[in-house]
Amino acid sequence: MAKPLVAIVGRPNVGKSTFFNRMCGKRTAIVEDTPGVTRDRIFEDAEWLNYQFTLVDTGGIEPASEDIILQQMKRQAELAIEACDVILFFVDAKDGLVAADHEVAEMLRKADKPVIVVVNKTETQRDQEMLYDFYALGIGEVYAISSAQGLGIGDLLDEVVKHFDPVEEEGETERPKYVALVGKPNVGKSSLTNRILGHQRSIVSDIPGTTRDAIDTPFSREGKPYVIIDTAGMRKKSRIEDKTVERYSVIRSLAAVRRADIVVVLIDAQEGISEQDVKIAGYVHEEGKPVVIAINKWDAVEKDTFTIEEYNKKIRSELSFMAYAPRLYISAKTGQRIDKLFLLIDQAYENANQRIGTGILNDCIREAVTAVEPPSDHGRRLKLYYATQVSAAPPTFVLFVNEAGLMHFSYQRYLENFLRKSFDFSGTPIRILIRERK
Ligand code: GDP
Numbered sequence: 001m002a003k004p005l006v007a008i009v010g011r012p013n014v015g016k017s018t019f020f021n022r023m024c025g026k027r028t029a030i031v032e033d034t035p036g037v038t039r040d041r042i043f044e045d046a047e048w049l050n051y052q053f054t055l056v057d058t059g060g061i062e063p064a065s066e067d068i069i070l071q072q073m074k075r076q077a078e079l080a081i082e083a084c085d086v087i088l089f090f091v092d093a094k095d096g097l098v099a100a101d102h103e104v105a106e107m108l109r110k111a112d113k114p115v116i117v118v119v120n121k122t123e124t125q126r127d128q129e130m131l132y133d134f135y136a137l138g139i140g141e142v143y144a145i146s147s148a149q150g151l152g153i154g155d156l157l158d159e160v161v162k163h164f165d166p167v168e169e170e171g172e173t174e175r176p177k178y179v180a181l182v183g184k185p186n187v188g189k190s191s192l193t194n195r196i197l198g199h200q201r202s203i204v205s206d207i208p209g210t211t212r213d214a215i216d217t218p219f220s221r222e223g224k225p226y227v228i229i230d231t232a233g234m235r236k237k238s239r240i241e242d243k244t245v246e247r248y249s250v251i252r253s254l255a256a257v258r259r260a261d262i263v264v265v266l267i268d269a270q271e272g273i274s275e276q277d278v279k280i281a282g283y284v285h286e287e288g289k290p291v292v293i294a295i296n297k298w299d300a301v302e303k304d305t306f307t308i309e310e311y312n313k314k315i316r317s318e319l320s321f322m323a324y325a326p327r328l329y330i331s332a333k334t335g336q337r338i339d340k341l342f343l344l345i346d347q348a349y350e351n352a353n354q355r356i357g358t359g360i361l362n363d364c365i366r367e368a369v370t371a372v373e374p375p376s377d378h379g380r381r382l383k384l385y386y387a388t389q390v391s392a393a394p395p396t397f398v399l400f401v402n403e404a405g406l407m408h409f410s411y412q413r414y415l416e417n418f419l420r421k422s423f424d425f426s427g428t429p430i431r432i433l434i435r436e437r438k
């Protein structure tokens with residue numbers, strides 16, 4: 001299950017960052033940072049009463065003239081409504097209500113998403129009295145907190161988690177595979193979506209958008225059910241070219257990635273691989289999703305016998321952290337290799353969901369250890385006792401050893417490659433966790 005996304009929106013200086021930092025002060029890295037991918041703190045995992053969720057720092061509103069601030073706040077709110085599950089609308093007890101708060105409240109009121117008004121900087125008796133004014137926003141729930149002093153945050157989080165969907169039980173019927181198409185603007189997401197859905201678009205109805213505005217379109221191919229998570233239908237704001245646009249497109253893509261079973265990362269063949277592509281792929285990798293890299297607009301590239309190998313080489317080196325992902329050259333325009341794309345999608349999904357029996361897994365590890373001796377340090381040698389697969393999607397293995405500190409990054413990489421040679425994990429990341437057996 002993807003963790004719910006909780007967005008924080010509001011004017012500059014109301015204390016959004018202070019709250020964000022308080023909630024996510026300690027960064028716990030569960031996956032190694034992807035090399036070559038600079039990370040912004042856009043998403044941070046948080047936990048309350050056994051509920052796991054992700055706070056989204058939509059960020060990016062610089063103090064400026066009131067008009068500009070308002071315009072930016074509207075875009076921020078729009079994004080939150082579109083991509084997130086719960087919205088925290090931050091206002092400032094010291095400032096009281098201001099005109100921009102009213103305008104944004106109006107948008108949020110119309111949204112089909114839970115919105116909680118958070119009155120930050122509530123510390124004194126006077127601040128408390130201000131509170132009633134905020135009910136005038138007409139959004140309903142109003143919570144007073146002080147991010148700086150840590151007041152009221154527990155009550156607020158109690159309310160936040162009430163809005164999360166209960167965890168669904170898996171039914172008997174075949175669950176469709178959720179496929180997300182991600183990539184920078186103009187890479188061809190809408191075109192590919194249309195190409196895949198073809199005539200089906202008019203005959204299938206959208207899954208009613210109960211909690212999300214992003215359109216999920218079910219379809220079937222070769223008798224198998226899929227749902228395409230449509231990040232493409234989202235509005236394009238081509239006139240505004242700034243950091244915020246990029247940040248928002250990352251948030252949109254990642255919201256889709258988290259809900260997906262398989263991700264197709266699209267790269268524009270005409271433009272070649274860009275920094276933004278690497279960033280998007282990095283997020284997909286860290287989410288641990290099965291992935292296929294599709295180089296689109298292949299019809300528009302002048303080719304000779306070396307062209308594919310040149311592209312392959314460039315992509316392999318730029319996306320070296322994703323060496324497991326198959327690459328495919330497609331055209332949304334002509335439909336070239338769309339059938340093959342679905343073969344790879346299915347394969348990646350199956351590979352990510354396979355379970356390796358403990359016996360065969362340990363045979364494989366023993367073979368690896370025989371071929372290359374584990375590292376040692378000051379006369380102490382790493383011993384591998386036992387391995388077991390603890391989960392799938394992505395396949396995750398726990399390896400019990402004598403001393404975790406003796407495990408070398410390079411040896412772990414070797415073991416991963418050995419596993420990849422022994423089993424078919426193409427299209428999926430795999431994780432190896434090292435535990436000491438006492
Ligand atoms: P953002 O622009 O919304 O992210 O706001 P910041 O988190 O950067 O905070 C803006 C200013 O308000 C900073 O000077 C903070 O120290 C201050 N601030 C944040 N939270 C509180 C609070 O709960 N109480 C008070 N009194 N000040 C706060």
Ligand code: GDP
Nearest residue numbers: 185186187188189190191232297300331332333
């Ligand atoms: P999105 O922003 O990722 O949804 O991209 P669009 O699907 O809107 O496509 C952006 C532009 O690229 C449009 O002008 C498309 O016609 C064009 N385009 C998309 N796919 C292909 C393709 O496979 N070949 C060519 N030649 N053009 C394409």
